[in-house]
Amino acid sequence: MFKNLTIGQHYPVDSPIHNLDPRLKIIMTFIFIISLFLIESFTGFLFVVAFLTVTITISKVPVKFVIKGLRPILFIILITFIINLLMTPGRVIFTLGFIKITEEGLRQAGFMAIRLTLLIMGTSLLTLTTSPIILTDGIESLLKPFKRFGLPAHELAMMMTIALRFIPTLMEETEKIMKAQKSRGADFESGNIISRAKNLVPLLVPLFISAFRRADELAMAMEARCYRGGENRTRMRQMKILKGDYVAAFVFAVYFAAIIVFKIW
Amino acid sequence: MSIRTENIKYVYSEGTPFRTLALDDVNVTIDQGEFVGIIGHTGSGKSTLIQLLNGLELATEGIVEVDGTIVGKDKKKLKLIRQTVGLVFQYPEYQLFEETVAKDVAFGPMNLALSQKEIDFRVKEALELVGFNYKKIKDASPFEISGGQKRRVAIAGVLAMKPDYLILDEPTAGLDPAGRNEIFHQIKKLHESSNFTVVLVSHSMEDIAKLVDRVIVLSKGKIHMQGSPKEIYLQAEELEKISLGIPQIASIVRELRKRGFNIRQDILTIEEAKTEILKEVRRRNV
Numbered sequence: 001m002f003k004n005l006t007i008g009q010h011y012p013v014d015s016p017i018h019n020l021d022p023r024l025k026i027i028m029t030f031i032f033i034i035s036l037f038l039i040e041s042f043t044g045f046l047f048v049v050a051f052l053t054v055t056i057t058i059s060k061v062p063v064k065f066v067i068k069g070l071r072p073i074l075f076i077i078l079i080t081f082i083i084n085l086l087m088t089p090g091r092v093i094f095t096l097g098f099i100k101i102t103e104e105g106l107r108q109a110g111f112m113a114i115r116l117t118l119l120i121m122g123t124s125l126l127t128l129t130t131s132p133i134i135l136t137d138g139i140e141s142l143l144k145p146f147k148r149f150g151l152p153a154h155e156l157a158m159m160m161t162i163a164l165r166f167i168p169t170l171m172e173e174t175e176k177i178m179k180a181q182k183s184r185g186a187d188f189e190s191g192n193i194i195s196r197a198k199n200l201v202p203l204l205v206p207l208f209i210s211a212f213r214r215a216d217e218l219a220m221a222m223e224a225r226c227y228r229g230g231e232n233r234t235r236m237r238q239m240k241i242l243k244g245d246y247v248a249a250f251v252f253a254v255y256f257a258a259i260i261v262f263k264i265w
Numbered sequence: 266m267s268i269r270t271e272n273i274k275y276v277y278s279e280g281t282p283f284r285t286l287a288l289d290d291v292n293v294t295i296d297q298g299e300f301v302g303i304i305g306h307t308g309s310g311k312s313t314l315i316q317l318l319n320g321l322e323l324a325t326e327g328i329v330e331v332d333g334t335i336v337g338k339d340k341k342k343l344k345l346i347r348q349t350v351g352l353v354f355q356y357p358e359y360q361l362f363e364e365t366v367a368k369d370v371a372f373g374p375m376n377l378a379l380s381q382k383e384i385d386f387r388v389k390e391a392l393e394l395v396g397f398n399y400k401k402i403k404d405a406s407p408f409e410i411s412g413g414q415k416r417r418v419a420i421a422g423v424l425a426m427k428p429d430y431l432i433l434d435e436p437t438a439g440l441d442p443a444g445r446n447e448i449f450h451q452i453k454k455l456h457e458s459s460n461f462t463v464v465l466v467s468h469s470m471e472d473i474a475k476l477v478d479r480v481i482v483l484s485k486g487k488i489h490m491q492g493s494p495k496e497i498y499l500q501a502e503e504l505e506k507i508s509l510g511i512p513q514i515a516s517i518v519r520e521l522r523k524r525g526f527n528i529r530q531d532i533l534t535i536e537e538a539k540t541e542i543l544k545e546v547r548r549r550n551v
Binding site for chain 2: 173176177179180181182183184185186187190201202205206209210
């Protein structure tokens, strides 16, 4: 049941996109999100789709994988679409009882749906092409300037790394415990909400216990290797800006400039 | 009455780059009253196979049949099959969740919607079957007893469902020698006294050699060979090819024979080996 979850799942192949500096990728993803909200025409979105298609092709991640990341938020996209469709005032083009659909509403709803879809595809490309560890390294390095204001950049990054690292482990564990209880006749799939919630107890108690046990063991193992936070810590992987990064930054700058030109036009 | 599989295949992650064929054309029959060992290296498909036997996973292709009922999606049938085929997972102590041992063991029978009297009776019986003093253990918290005890409580939790077949996946993994012997002893007793059909899954020949009547060797999702433990050990080279060892005593015997000791080939226990070696030594001294 957990086999088709792709958010945050790294697709390990060797591609120019995979090899980019994580800091650059994070910054570009941010600007990409901003660019999505600058666009106000379908031609503009067509341009983004073209850009994204090229990027995905270069990254060697199968399109199927990128699209699969959309599944969990399909519902949110749908709701946004409907709300925008019904709540935007303007020139009415269709009425059915109390439902009024306006031309502006249709446009707005379409834009919103496209924006969200592209946003998820773009951001999941970041997580698909960057391993969680490298990604948090990048975040840590980007947050470093805020250390002066008391932001514990290293600790935050470490916590994120640990959380990400344990998601698959805990999912595997959940599946295992679920199976064990199922073979003792437990039923997780039928009944009303209350009995379903009650049926989760045999799953959640062992899961929490094992999570605490793992946390304890991990803390002990880290301490045994003298871990004591970020101060004076050197790293095994030094991040370096390479030629490919300059190329990518340049291409992306052209993309963003084009979006702004579209906007002004 | 038996469990039977017919040409089953099982595929993980179909349609992704991670697609793997975990089981490939497996035919096994486990008859009532048998004591069967399934051995194989990590990733040989043994855990997948036993999950198919009680309907936790459904085969991609082929048929699994338990006492004449075909395992399928029908929920009522699945429930019955899971009751008939009791499955004890690896590290089963991680499934414990109740406040007291007795309540935890009662979880299975409660799901079968039995009367309170029947449940109490079964809990007591199951705990005694795995060698506990019911009065002493019933109110203990399952989180405060020792590792070996936890494991026996978890096994009791499955026994309380009164299965006809008991499948145990690496029941001694992570236990110390004393705990290991204890568990094996209990399992052997269970098989002998209550005529349980027992299937023991392991990656170590050492463990199951002395216990089972028949061994099924899995390798890369296929049945590599099967037969009595003695028959299997005679093919030591074959076993080493799929990175499974033979029991230490069997390899000592093999080495001695290579060096010209005239002793029997199919020795499984230290006792047997001792008698044989002494016989040979005496023969030489004469």
